[in-house]
Amino acid sequence: MALEDYRSDMEMCCRCSICKFVPLEKLKEIQHSYVCPSIARYNFHTYAGGGRMGMGIAMLEKELEYDGKLLEVVYNCQMCGACDISCKYAMDMEVLEPINEIRIKCVEDGHTVPALDGVINSLRKQGTMVPGAKARRGEWAKGLDVKDITRQKAKVIYHAGCRVCYDEDMWRVAKATVTLLHKAGIDVGIAGENESCCGGRAYQMGYKEELLNQAKQNMELIKKSGAEILVTGCADCYCAFKVLYDKFGLKDDLEVLHTTEYLARLIKEGKLKPTKKVETKVTYHDPCHLGRLGEPYIHWEGKPVPGHIRIFGPPKEFRRGTYGIYEPPRDVLKSVPGLELVEMDRIKEYAWCCGAGGGVKETNPEFARWTARERIDEAESTGAEAIVTACPGCERNFKDTIKENGSSLKVYDVVELLEKAT
Amino acid sequence: MIEAVKSALVANLEKIVGSEFVSTNPADLYIYSYDLTPAEPNWPDVVVLPQSIEELQAIISLANKEKVPVTPYIAGGNVGGLTIPLKGGITLDLKRMNRIIEVSETDMYALVEPGVTFGQIKAYLDKHHPTLMYTYAFSPPSTGVMANAIVQGLDNLSFRYGAASHWVSGLEVLLATGELVRIGSGAASKSWQAIVPFPELDGLFLGWQGTTGVITKMAVSLWPKPKHSTALSFMAMDLDGAYAILQAVIRTRIPDDLIGTSFALNKVSQLAYEHKKMSMYPAVYRTQEEPEFVITAEITGNTENELKAKVEAVKEAVREKCKGIKMMGPDTMPSTTAAFPMQALGVLSSGGGLMWVGSYGPMSAWLETIKKGCELQDKYDITRSCYTRIMNEGHFAGLRWMLPYDKEDPELVKRINDLCAEQLDLILEMGYMPYKTPVWAVRKLEERVGPDWLKLHRRVKEMLDPNNIFNPGRWGMPRE
Numbered sequence: 081m082a083l084e085d086y087r088s089d090m091e092m093c094c095r096c097s098i099c100k101f102v103p104l105e106k107l108k109e110i111q112h113s114y115v116c117p118s119i120a121r122y123n124f125h126t127y128a129g130g131g132r133m134g135m136g137i138a139m140l141e142k143e144l145e146y147d148g149k150l151l152e153v154v155y156n157c158q159m160c161g162a163c164d165i166s167c168k169y170a171m172d173m174e175v176l177e178p179i180n181e182i183r184i185k186c187v188e189d190g191h192t193v194p195a196l197d198g199v200i201n202s203l204r205k206q207g208t209m210v211p212g213a214k215a216r217r218g219e220w221a222k223g224l225d226v227k228d229i230t231r232q233k234a235k236v237i238y239h240a241g242c243r244v245c246y247d248e249d250m251w252r253v254a255k256a257t258v259t260l261l262h263k264a265g266i267d268v269g270i271a272g273e274n275e276s277c278c279g280g281r282a283y284q285m286g287y288k289e290e291l292l293n294q295a296k297q298n299m300e301l302i303k304k305s306g307a308e309i310l311v312t313g314c315a316d317c318y319c320a321f322k323v324l325y326d327k328f329g330l331k332d333d334l335e336v337l338h339t340t341e342y343l344a345r346l347i348k349e350g351k352l353k354p355t356k357k358v359e360t361k362v363t364y365h366d367p368c369h370l371g372r373l374g375e376p377y378i379h380w381e382g383k384p385v386p387g388h389i390r391i392f393g394p395p396k397e398f399r400r401g402t403y404g405i406y407e408p409p410r411d412v413l414k415s416v417p418g419l420e421l422v423e424m425d426r427i428k429e430y431a432w433c434c435g436a437g438g439g440v441k442e443t444n445p446e447f448a449r450w451t452a453r454e455r456i457d458e459a460e461s462t463g464a465e466a467i468v469t470a471c472p473g474c475e476r477n478f479k480d481t482i483k484e485n486g487s488s489l490k491v492y493d494v495v496e497l498l499e500k501a502t
Numbered sequence: 503m504i505e506a507v508k509s510a511l512v513a514n515l516e517k518i519v520g521s522e523f524v525s526t527n528p529a530d531l532y533i534y535s536y537d538l539t540p541a542e543p544n545w546p547d548v549v550v551l552p553q554s555i556e557e558l559q560a561i562i563s564l565a566n567k568e569k570v571p572v573t574p575y576i577a578g579g580n581v582g583g584l585t586i587p588l589k590g591g592i593t594l595d596l597k598r599m600n601r602i603i604e605v606s607e608t609d610m611y612a613l614v615e616p617g618v619t620f621g622q623i624k625a626y627l628d629k630h631h632p633t634l635m636y637t638y639a640f641s642p643p644s645t646g647v648m649a650n651a652i653v654q655g656l657d658n659l660s661f662r663y664g665a666a667s668h669w670v671s672g673l674e675v676l677l678a679t680g681e682l683v684r685i686g687s688g689a690a691s692k693s694w695q696a697i698v699p700f701p702e703l704d705g706l707f708l709g710w711q712g713t714t715g716v717i718t719k720m721a722v723s724l725w726p727k728p729k730h731s732t733a734l735s736f737m738a739m740d741l742d743g744a745y746a747i748l749q750a751v752i753r754t755r756i757p758d759d760l761i762g763t764s765f766a767l768n769k770v771s772q773l774a775y776e777h778k779k780m781s782m783y784p785a786v787y788r789t790q791e792e793p794e795f796v797i798t799a800e801i802t803g804n805t806e807n808e809l810k811a812k813v814e815a816v817k818e819a820v821r822e823k824c825k826g827i828k829m830m831g832p833d834t835m836p837s838t839t840a841a842f843p844m845q846a847l848g849v850l851s852s853g854g855g856l857m858w859v860g861s862y863g864p865m866s867a868w869l870e871t872i873k874k875g876c877e878l879q880d881k882y883d884i885t886r887s888c889y890t891r892i893m894n895e896g897h898f899a900g901l902r903w904m905l906p907y908d909k910e911d912p913e914l915v916k917r918i919n920d921l922c923a924e925q926l927d928l929i930l931e932m933g934y935m936p937y938k939t940p941v942w943a944v945r946k947l948e949e950r951v952g953p954d955w956l957k958l959h960r961r962v963k964e965m966l967d968p969n970n971i972f973n974p975g976r977w978g979m980p981r982e
């Protein structure tokens with residue numbers, strides 16, 4: 081698919097601006113009505129999903145030339161997909177797909193931004209999205225008695241992801257995950273030094289080839305290992321393995337689970353028993369790529385029915401975010417004795433992004449922090465002591481923002497709280 | 503605009519509102535150059551997003567001094583090309599001025615800034631004044647409350663109260679000179695309950711499409727929210743039957759809202775609620791067994807008994823006055839007044855284009871006009887898609903034929919344009935006046951009015967906007 085293939089989706093945009101907000105029927109508090117960080121921060125309609133539809137058409141029509149200003153709009157977007165889901169509350173059209181295609185077109189036409197070029201060069205050279213990474217990829221697992229799936233057979237492979245492997249602060253989440261899986265008697269292995277980036281974030285940045293290369297490489301390693309289930313604690317990796325690899329026909333029959341899905345399952349099966357009290361009041365942040373964008377890919381091949389507007393044969397089913405991963409992380413939290421879970425106004429399909437996605441943390445850290453700050457304020461307004469998430473990307477951005485702007489709010493991963501209780 | 507003039511203008515605008523609220527980025531400007539209709543696109547030179555009255559005053563003074571066109575903009579959803587800046591210049595996007603300044607629970611009005619949307623006021627009232635409500639159009643929740651009143655919209659309390667400009671109870675307006683004027687009781691007191699007993703100066707601004715000044719505050723009436731509601735629908739087998747049913751219901755004075763739609767349009771919209779698809783192209787014709795027209799009366803009551811009695815009274819009136827008329831129903835359904843029927847958007851914009859000839863006119867000519875308008879749709883092989891809303895207890899009616907179309911299909915675009923041109927001639931002939939009047943219809947209307955009307959309009963425009971900066975090229979355009 082290319083941008084041109086989404087022409088009729090983009091043409092369908094009626095500029096109703098629903099993509100900027102939580103749909104009215106789902107709105108809880110007017111102060112938290114925006115769902116798109118980009119329009120909330122930059123105000124001009126072009127920054128919203130609907131504006132991007134117009135921009136896509138204008139690019140196809142060659143009404144707009146590539147320049148710094150155009151790229152500023154293109155890259156000041158977290159690719160969080162909130163616009164897509166709000167739009168689909170009413171409409172049957174793709175929004176995030178064409179937004180992604182706009183980026184792919186920019187990259188294919190040679191118009192990239194330096195901050196992302198650095199990240200992508202690192203991916204091409206070292207298989208990681210973290211340029212200048214100091215630690216070695218498998219170092220986090222030092223001292224853990226965990227199988228190396230490049231040499232030993234294991235049913236489950238745990239993929240830590242770049243954001244964990246190269247951020248020492250996140251190692252404890254990966255360690256806790258392996259410890260919990262071991263406690264539940266799971267035969268788990270890791271690829272250690274041989275683990276490579278999932279390619280998902282590169283795709284969000286417009287680098288489709290890089291995603292495909294990484295996908296092929298990763299699937300080859302997994303196939304060789306004989307593992308049947310891949311578990312990851314990173315929302316971006318989860319979405320890449322589960323949704324994007326499937327989209328491009330590269331997933332085969334690998335079962336992809338987020339750690340919270342797997343842990344919730346193990347708790348239900350009685351293989352993990354959280355018994356220790358963790359007395360705290362927390363709120364849960366749905367990572368975009370685990371929640372609305374974690375919904376399985378729906379394969380569809382068809383054509384518009386001639387003479388009709390936007391009627392397809394066979395009928396097209398749209399991904400509306402309904403089947404994202406929302407309950408498992410909440411189930412895990414609810415299983416922790418003494419823990420009180422309170423909800424923010426914008427949750428599940430309509431969650432506000434942490435701010436780090438779509439390369440924004442790299443290209444415009446100020447915007448990434450601004451977006452996180454909004455979420456931190458929302459979390460604080462619930463009276464929670466901590467914001468809990470299920471993605472190292474979100475966790476990092478919240479922590480960086482709190483460090484810079486201050487807040488008494490603590491930041492945890494779901495896994496950490498479960499480990500404390502088990 | 504000459505580049506040097508533009509850069510000086512932009513520099514000054516940046517000084518007024520800050521550079522992050524001024525854009526000359528083509529990607530930003532492009533969006534403001536077109537709308538849903540086939541109206542000719544035209545780019546603004548610069549877009550500005552002010553937040554305060556002071557900023558707005560400075561912008562207008564600058565534009566007036568430099569004679570730069572200014573087009574006020576909220577959501578651009580008027581379906582008439584009204585925010586396409588015909589002469590370029592500044593697009594004044596007012597969405598940041600979005601404060602609900604006051605809600606008076608006792609006097610039942612809300613005082614709002616230009617950027618306040620239907621969605622916003624609904625959410626605000628639901629939360630903070632749950633016993634009060636505003637009235638809404640079928641347009642998206644991003645529609646401006648103020649813009650809807652400026653373009654004299656038709657909303658879900660229009661059967662009771664008429665067009666949206668009728669429930670405006672006060673204005674604050676910024677003139678080209680930079681003066682700020684209050685109109686109505688708010689001019690002389692703290693309260694904004696009514697325009698009367700002053701001379702009704704609101705008429706200098708309402709209905710003018712932003713061509714005479716920028717409205718900075720508007721007071722609009724609110725109403726008590728009845729606890730019980732339902733919708734009663736009748737399906738007439740032909741338009742004569744539909745007319746008889748409408749007349750019967752009108753004379754009861756009971757509904758809050760009374761609308762009618764061609765059966766085909768109704769069928770497509772109903773399916774859309776279930777995310778199911780039925781296209782209006784190629785033209786869908788009803789079968790002999792199917793009705794021609796669906797009439798829906800929204801009815802409310804403070805108690806269940808009151809609601810039941812009202813429903814019964816409406817049914818009784820139709821039974822009595824429509825003997826021998828073939829119809830299906832009545833059926834009761836849940837009321838839609840509480841929600842925006844957003845799913846219908848998918849039908850109305852599925853090809854990216856939406857056009858209509860919308861009008862207000864007399865009930866006495868309703869039957870003949872609608873018959874001829876629908877026959878014109880048949881002539882162009884386009885699904886009958888009439889939509890009517892009875893206004894002000896039947897003193898006039900809104901009538902339009904909704905035409906979603908595929909912007910990518912030049913043959914269809916031409917067919918739609920030709921149909922609209924014929925429908926416009928038809929409605930004018932029948933005494934229906936095009937509303938939210940697109941510029942091509944303004945010019946047609948001007949051919950019909952007397953020369954003194956034209957002189958007065960132009961004199962008013964010239965008096966209020968001597969340099970012709972406000973949304974130029976539309977109402978009150980000076981002779982070229």
Ligand SMILES: Cc1cc2nc3c(=O)[nH]c(=O)nc-3n(C[C@H](O)[C@H](O)[C@H](O)COP(=O)(O)OP(=O)(O)OC[C@H]3O[C@@H](n4cnc5c(N)ncnc54)[C@H](O)[C@@H]3O)c2cc1C
Nearest residue numbers: 574576577578579580639640641646649650655656712717
């Ligand atoms: C699917 C669909 C359904 C619709 N259904 C209905 C319906 O049922 N009833 C109905 O009434 N309308 C309907 N509409 C039309 C439309 O949405 C409205 O009439 C609406 O009021 C336009 O609001 P806006 O915020 O988009 O205004 P805009 O289009 O941005 O502005 C409208 C006009 O007001 C001027 N203006 C705006 N603000 C100011 C200001 N502060 N001072 C001076 N001038 C100003 C603008 O220059 C422009 O001329 C529908 C539209 C769509 C797309």
Ligand code: SF4
Nearest residue numbers: 093096097099130167
């Ligand atoms: S993208 Fe969807 S929600 Fe946004 S303006 Fe367009 S149609 Fe409306």
Ligand code: SF4
Nearest residue numbers: 116157158160161163
């Ligand atoms: S992907 Fe997210 S940030 Fe980008 S336009 Fe959509 S809602 Fe806004």
